[in-house]
Amino acid sequence: MLRKLLKQHTGPLTADLVLEPGHFGLGRVPKRLKPASTATAICGYCATGCQLKLHLDDDGRAINLSPQAGYPVNLGMACPKGWQALDPLDSPDRATTPLLRNEHGEMMPVGWAEAMDAFVSRFKNLQEKLGRESVAFLSTGQIPFEEMAFLGCLFKFGMGFIHGDANTRQCMATAVTAYKQAFGFDAPPYTYGDLEESDVIVLVGSNLCIAHPILWQRVMRNKRSPRIIVIDPRATETAQAATQHVRLKPKGDLALLYSLAHCIVRDGRTDAAWVERTEGFDEFAAFLHDYAPERVAEKTGLSVEEIESLARTVSEPGKRVSWWWTMGVNQSYEGVRAAQAMINLALITGNIGKPGTGANSITGQCNAMGSRLFSNTTSMVGGHDFSDAAHREKVAAGLGIPVENIPSDYSLAYDQILAAAEEGKIKGLWIVATNPFHSWIDSGRLAELREKLDFIVVQDMYHTTESARVADLVLPSAGWGEKDGCLINSERRIGTVKKVREAPGIALSDFRIFRLIAHAWGCGDLFARWTDPEAAFHFLRDLTKDRPCDITGVEGYEMIDRLGGIQWPYPATNPPSGNERRLFEDGKFFTSSGRAKLLFSPPAELPEAPDSAYPFTLLTGRGTSSQWHTQTRTGKSDILRKLYPQEAYVEIHPADAARLGLREHEMVTICSRRGEMRASIYIAPTVQPGQLFLPMHYPEVNRLTHPSYDPHSRQPNYKACAVAISKT
Structure with missing residues (x-):
């Protein structure tokens, strides 16, 4: 029955499934397994952080899984990706041995000793010739934070390089910067329980049904009959299910948010007590004079009446209002200010620090929050600052590393690393x-x-990714389910992953690869304490002492599992109670004054607006809940591949299709000033006239996107550029 059902779900606007134990027999455990033959692990896809129960054979090898019923995040639910989380481990294109490119340009299998010789000799040669800025790393939000920390510390404190950034720059840098500037620390204030306790839920650039389907189920559990408002140019699945869809123009969000604040301040609908807990209110109120609804209507594509009505809805006294955003805001040339505009609205209306409230960024990758605290990229490990001498001394003492090994200057950001390579x-x-x-x-x-x-x-796990195919050396790594460690989800909850499979061939966990590199580089003594992930967890935990992310009260992995995950902060002195907690209940922030900062600046124009040569605005985003990023893993599952189109498709409004003489499923060429691609037509009123939508998962899509960046976060602007479309 399951396969019959899946065959019916292949179109671009598929009804994505959220499955619970017992659906179609997926939750049944093979009879030969004993009930005790299980382990748990946090799912390795999105940052919702669902816990899965892994069913083991007599050798301790995972052969099946089901959602964990009692876990406070997913409450017994899993999306299609979670149900198929084991499939990518069995793919025939797994990297099983190191591969080294020979003098003829061919990739040849080698042993770990030869791989380490090549790694060390080539990178050391560059360092000797060109210095510590000659080599950089680009890492991830999808490995345990113990491994992230090991990479960052090894590269900067042991190998002596300086530049490294994570692909969380592509999804979360905007939220990080917005929180740091406004709150004094990268501190998402909410708990998932707030989705169930809001009276008004405002989703901005967030297709929750598709990108975070379990969180949408949490919304559906809300018994307060909430008003669900989606602010998005496209009629996404979430917009179609919401109470109200605010269909604004692409990147009209910042002007709209300022106009809402204008109306609220003008009408005296602010919360005086919370305004006192902010800095810059008078300047903000003066700035808002220029954002009356009449002045922003054209830029937003909304009527004055729509803006005025929305302003009243999000500031109604006694109502709990929560603001939520994801990539539609983050991946923008002015995303930081848009995020801070929502933070401002939450602050001046008193919708923060209380149940059902907050200005809440929903994270993309499974361990992006771990990367933000421990990867040693934008901040120093443990939530510290490279430029602070006291922080460098604390980290050096905690890791047993000479303080002079720790740089005081910051790394280049992702785009700057690539620009430096071009130069x-x-x-x-x-x-x-x-x-x-x-x-x-x-x-x-x-x-x-x-x-x-x-x-x-x-x-990487695979030797077939676009990046692996151009490499000089491929190091085969273990994947999720083949190693231990911790992930941190969007609501700051730490959870564990478990080794329930052996990696294929001679592939190793990233942690063990870093140990090999430390030894081969000659700095192994500095990392002698990094014997295994849990050993690293303990001294990384201790480094967080007295920081806003203090987790010194967490004894270890067993305690994390026993308590159903642990949200930070969890200090050793006076640890909090409860498994769902929000920040700023006391109205105190992490700034020097203890007050939150209201930050703002005028909206900028689109970096690349449509014109006569490229008359359409291209939107990109999640396709279905069965797709993930570059499909490196989801593309390995037979079942998941049945839940989305294998070839790229483009959504176009019926009026535009009729005007251009385009038919359903016809092949077209979409081109920008940077490249072109082919896709099949999907005619749908989900996009507005003059706009096109492409799912981001297909490799051709980013040939089109525009290389512009938020000036505060350096996050790329994936969401809007000018394109043309024509018959192929």
Whole structure:
């Protein structure tokens, strides 16, 4: 019955399934297994952080899974990706041995000793010739934070390089920057329980039904009959299910949010007590004079009446209002200010620090929050600052590393690393558990960049990714389910992953690869304490002492599992109670004054607006809940592949299709000033006239996107650029 059902779900607007134990027999455990033959692990896809129960055979090998019924995140539910989480481990294109490119350009299998010789000799040669800025790493939000920390500390404190960034720059840098600037620390304030306790839920650039389907189920559990408002140019699945769809123009969000604040301040609908807990209110109120609904109506595509009505809805006294955003805001040339505009609205109306409220960023990758605290990229491990001498001394003492090994300057951001490579300043690149040759904006530039790099190392589960195919050295790594460690989800909850399979061939966990590299590089003594992930967890935990993310009260992995995950902060002194907690209940923030900052600046124009040559605005986003990023893993599952179209498709409004003489399923060419691609037509009123939508998962899509960035976060602007469409 399941396969029959899946065959029916292949179109672009598929009804994505959220399955519970017992649906179609998926939750049944084979009879030969004993009830005790199980383990648990947090799902390795999105940052919802669902816990899965893994059913083991007599050898301790996972052969099936089901959602964990009592876990406070998913409450016994899983999306299609979670149900099929084991499938990618069995793919025939797994990297099983190191591969080294020979003098003829061929990738040849080698042993770990030869791989380490090549790694060390090539990177050390670059360092000796060009210095500590000659090599950079690009890492991930999808490995345990113990491994992230090991990579960052090894590269910067042991190997002596400086530049490294994670692919969380592509999804979460905007939220990180917005929170740091406004609250004094990267501190998402909410708990998932707030979705069930709001009277008004405002989703901005967030297709929750598809990108985070379990969180949509949490919304559906809300017994307060909430008003669900979706602000999005496209009639997404979430917009269609919501109470109200605010169908604004692409990137009209910042002007709209300022206009809502204008109406609220003008009408005296602010919360005086919470305004006192902010800095800059008078300046903000003066700034808002220019954002009357009449003045922003054209930019937003909304009527004055729509803006006034929405302003009243989100500031109604006594109502709990929560603001939620994901990539539609983050992946923008002015995403930081849009996020801070929502933070401002929550602050001035008193909708923060209380049940059902908050300005809440929903994270993309399973361990993006772990990356934000421990990857040693934008901040120093444990939520510290590279430029703070006291922080460097604390981290050095905690890790047993000479303080002079810790740089005081910051790394280049992701786009700046690639620009430095184009300029010849960076000649070596180490790519760990990510696929930038598919996922980076204006990806055609990377093909040219490849010729300017002397040595590329790709460390991945698969030897077939776009990035692995251009590497000089491929290091085979274990995947989710083949190693231990911790992930941190969107609501700051730490959960564990478990080793329930052996990695194929001679592939190793990233943690063990880093140990090998430390030894081969000659800095193994500095990392002698990094014996295994849980050992690393303990001293990384201790580094968080007295930081807002303090988790010194967490004894270890067993305690995390026993308590159903643990949200930070969880200090050793006076640890909090309850398994769902929000921040700022006391109205105190992490700034020097203890007050939140109201931050704002005028909206900017689109970096690339439509014109006569490229008359359409291209939107990109999640396709279905069965697709994930570059499909490196979801593409390995027979079942998941049945739940989405295998070839790229483009959504176009019926009026535009009729005007251009385009028919359903006809092949067309979409081109921008940077590249072109082919796709089949999907005619749907989900997009507005003059707009096109492409799912981001297909490798051709990022040939089109525009290389512009938020000036505060350096996050790429994936969501809007100018394109043309024509028959193929």
